[in-house]
Amino acid sequence: MWIVEKILSNKIMNNNIFLKHLSSPSIFKDKKVLSSSFVPDQILHREQEIESLSKILAPALKGYQPNNIFVYGTVGTGKTITIKFILNQLKEIEKTKIKTIYINCKMKKVADTEYRLFAQLLKEHGVIVPDTGLPTDVLYRKFFDIVEKEEKIVIIVLDEIDALVNKVGDEFLYNLTRMNSELKRSQITIIGITNNLSFRDNLDLRVKSSLGEEEVLFKPYNALQLKDILKKRIEEGFNPGVVDEAVLNKCAAIAAQEHGDARRALDLIRVAAEIAERNGDIRVREEHVDIAEQKLDMDRVIETIKSQPKQSQAVLLAIVNSVCNGVCNNTKTVLTGDVFEAYQKICAKNNINVLTQRRISDLISELDMLGIITSKIISKGRYGRTREITLALSNEVLNKVRLVLQERFES
DNA sequence: AGGTATTCACATGAAACTATTCTCTGAGTTAGG
């Protein structure tokens, strides 16, 4: 503890403003354990899934190509973590003949297009290709050559594969699976992870048959299982006695309600603890969890809004303005047409070029997907068919959103 | 009254376009031998 030494040796003034933060005992023992991306050395309540996955992948150890796998399960059911865990175990036994690659297809600017996916795959093999300029099939060739040269069994994990397929189609999956028949000395196995249970149904038949050779379903955790998982993480992540049973129960219960999302439970407890620590409390209490729940919600919304492009923000402001001004007399809903009008006004005031209504329509449905607004299509008979838009935000969040938006626009 | 046709106000889809960033290639230019 070099800081303590420094303090003792009086190298730091004893009125330094940071001193009081140092002296308060830390709640955390090892904070990274509480992050949802942490892979623990033991995964609870996934014994069955681990068993079947390892059975499928075991042939790799004997030099055969394992079947391709589809992994399903809603958010926070431990899909990613389990796969990572299994890959780690696999590598522990056999490093020379097996190569594992994990790629998250949703990562912006990393693997969200076919080109970038292959660029990423190449990068994993130590080949850097330019971001643009090359035809995609060149990357495809390069990847093929490298894999062939390596003489390994390559296990490629494509997390959130549905996002990529929705964006660019399933052609690349077909190409990847087809590679195997052309590869002589190496083989590729694909593990596709998705939280969209019906994803497989709208795949090309060829892809469906070759990729869906094996399927593993991850069921949501129930409250008891969540509690176990949390408990273990708490033991590792916090100093003893910091979190009591009631808090644990509460987090598990909230997460269980949200379709057994373990990530949610972890976020809750971590943020609750951060809040407690900042307040100078040495224990995490239930009210901290309440605040954490709100804060998580708020942060999520604000973050997504801030990261939206300007036009999208303008559209959101148009929605917020129209809803708050009660365009549709005192109801809290607005229609696409109202939004477009309000949007045009905002553009005029801010000197932004006005996009077509067609585009605005898309931007509105994007905001819907992000969960910032709720919209449903209604038919008003003779008076047309349109979207009925409602803000999906609590008043508190809404006010914050307004502040953020008004910072960016004159309105 | 009951049935059918219209009509509105957008939704939704597909394709094409724009602008930006970047590679590759080959022609032209330059400097050194």
Add this chain to the structure above:
DNA sequence: TAACTCAGAGAATAGTTTCATGTGAATACCTGT
């Protein structure tokens, strides 16, 4: 003659526009009673 420069052709990508087509049900319009 090798090395360098530079313009032009192509690609990838994101964000849009243009054009075309779809659509649910309140109303207008008929029809036969």
